[in-house]
Amino acid sequence: MVYGEPLRLPGEFLVTNAKEIDNSVEFVRNLRRQFELLRPVEGTRHGDSKIFVFKDLARATHVFVRHDSPKTPLQMPYDGPYKVISLSGKVFILLMRGKQVPVSIDRLKPAYRINDNLRPRESDLDDDRIVVVVTQQNPNPPFPPQLRRSARRVRFPDWYQAGFP
DSSP states (O other): OOOOOOOOOOOGGOOOOOHHHHHHHHHHHHHHHHHHHHHOOOOOOOOOOOOOOGGGGGGOSSEEEEEEEEETTTOSSSSEHHHHHEEETEEEEEETTTTTEEEEGGGGGOOOOTTOOOOOOOHHHHTTTOOOOOOOOOOOOSOOOOOTTTTTEEOOOOGGSOOOO
């Protein structure tokens, strides 16, 4: 074979037999029958994921509500806490900005609040004591402090001070 020359095929590759022509008709008939038997396969749902629901959500008095919209930089993922007015099935009625708003359970997270009536026990106070050692500074600085217009004291690093090694 040379590039640019016409292609020549030997005669053995071409069908000249009438029996082989009949076989091709039978082949097409079988192929049609097989395609008639084909049925589509059931599709799968890839988008259904299980939503995590907190166990304490049914007993929560206050909840956080998740943002489902695109967030700006440094925006918190949850708003709240909001007071729970009532719940029924998958919907909680919350008091948001003075209005009762229904919110799906999928967007909620329980808010745990610290009880203000709790007082620390005396034994806890004894165990957590920290001893602070206070060192007295020189009451007379060598130079009067320099003040800026905003009344802030200007303090230069020690290596800029005269007399320090």
